[in-house]
Amino acid sequence: MLQTVAEHFETWLRESRKQPGDFIVVLIDKILAGAAALSASDIHFQPSRNGVEVRFRIDGVLHILGCLPLEHSGQIAARLKVFAGLLTYKVDVPQEGRVRSGRIEGIAQEMRISSAPTLFGERIVVRFFSPENQHQSIESLGFEEPVRQLLHETVTRRSGAVLIVGPSGSGKTTTAYAMLRELANSGETTRSIVSLEDPIEHAIDGVAQIEVSSRSDSGGAEHGEKFRTLSLDRMLQYMMRQDPEVLMVGEIRERRTAEAAFQAALTGHLLISTFHGGSAAESIGRFLELGIEPFVLRSSIAFLLCQRLLRRLCSCSKKTEQQLEIRLQGNNLTVRQYFEPCGCSYCGGTGYTGRIPVAEILPLENEEIARAILERRATGILQQLAREQGMIPLVENVVRCIERGQTSLPEAKRVLGY
Ligand SMILES: [Zn+2]
Incomplete structure (x- = not known):
């Protein structure tokens, strides 16, 4: 039986905690690779009062994977902005940039990453250019x-x-x-x-x-x-x-x-x-x-x-x-x-x-x-x-x-x- 997106997310969280290196860095890599594997067109990282909600859009429909503690919001945004060559210290203006295919291991598609300042932190959207x-x-x-x-x-x-x-x-x-x-x-x-x-x-x-x-x-x-x-x-x-x-x-x-x-x-x-x-x-x-x-x-x-x-x-x-x-x-x-x-x-x-x-x-x-x-x-x-x-x-x-x-x-x- 195939897993739901939320079950996948739980697995990635568990594995990221066990692996050496920074938890967020490892987890973001897993989320990106997972989105590509599940043919998601977009990933949303949306900060809210309750934490950073992670969602995938698959076949045009948004699926909620789960929530990460709000204290990681800045680090999540920074990690993703680095991929697209955006300015990590600028958090009060929207920015947009591309990630060429092959830049991130295991992801063949090209991506566009955009950031926007919201009430609880920077909202990041990753869009895949579908092959x-x-x-x-x-x-x-x-x-x-x-x-x-x-x-x-x-x-x-x-x-x-x-x-x-x-x-x-x-x-x-x-x-x-x-x-x-x-x-x-x-x-x-x-x-x-x-x-x-x-x-x-x-x-x-x-x-x-x-x-x-x-x-x-x-x-x-x-x-x-x-x-x-x-x-x-x-x-x-x-x-x-x-x-x-x-x-x-x-x-x-x-x-x-x-x-x-x-x-x-x-x-x-x-x-x-x-x-x-x-x-x-x-x-x-x-x-x-x-x-x-x-x-x-x-x-x-x-x-x-x-x-x-x-x-x-x-x-x-x-x-x-x-x-x-x-x-x-x-x-x-x-x-x-x-x-x-x-x-x-x-x-x-x-x-x-x-x-x-x-x-x-x-x-x-x-x-x-x-x-x-x-x-x-x-x-x-x-x-x-x-x-x-x-x-x-x-x-x-x-x-x-x-x-x-x-x-x-x-x-x-x-x-x-x-
Ligand atoms: Zn069926």
Whole structure:
């Protein structure tokens, strides 16, 4: 039987106390190696009144490992900050830095370590750049048919904006990277590909990758960020002079970047980017709020894909053939059958293994939808119209996944809300 994360933590604590050398130093090494072995994406060291809580994020869900005495808080922060070359004596400002792969024994992934001052001490978050994402192709992302086809077709496009929308942790960056990788490897013709990222997560052959700060007009760089001096919008305008055919912009966060990106898409470049938003229709509204003209959206966006990641049920799940009325993301829906998570040794008792992507695509080439965008229609109206014009909304795709036993009802509610 596999151990839970809390049981692992107990073991690491016991072993660290027995080993020679400083307890915290030994323990931190074990926590980092353990997180890598359990495929955690993040580790949190959060000081509170009761001590420093240690948590792992696995498949998008936080798991509490346990608590360390608060008196170790400073030492924990210092140890982790040293790895990333951060200033240990500066405890009142946020800092961020990277740890290259191989820097710490037994950890092949690259890490980003950030610190922030909180009421009870410095909160440290370690983020792993997953090696899985490094090799993800469009094919291996796991999207279903119309979406997979659409993503493949993107590679043959010459212009327009391809936008991947979703909240953080929805896998949108992974999808954008997979498209970029396919563009770089498609082989039919060599294309000039430039990507602007904050931060660069993985090196991709055939792509000129530039690390930028996504804060518009960033002034002096903080320590540990010295290479990120140019803001995204300025670098984007500058790179237009370097004859790119394909541009990837890590994430559009503000007006000037959005303007420069859509301008590029309108002038014969293929632009791939991500945008924070709850639904495809909502993101159109958010672009309008940023001050982007509706005709620019209408003529530059090739397609807009909104996605989420749901934990995949392990094969130990149990089927219930019973109809159920549910509420998801504000919609009343009917589920004809569903599967419940159980837990076995394979899934470590969680009932889930890995994640599956679910998406909706806003058909912007549709005349009715184009007109609604030009008329600045409200999100709700646009959403309803898209549905009438054939868009299968995200929630309905999620219901299909529930009925097929790919994911569970509680998981759908966790990700989409009631
Ligand atoms: Zn299982």
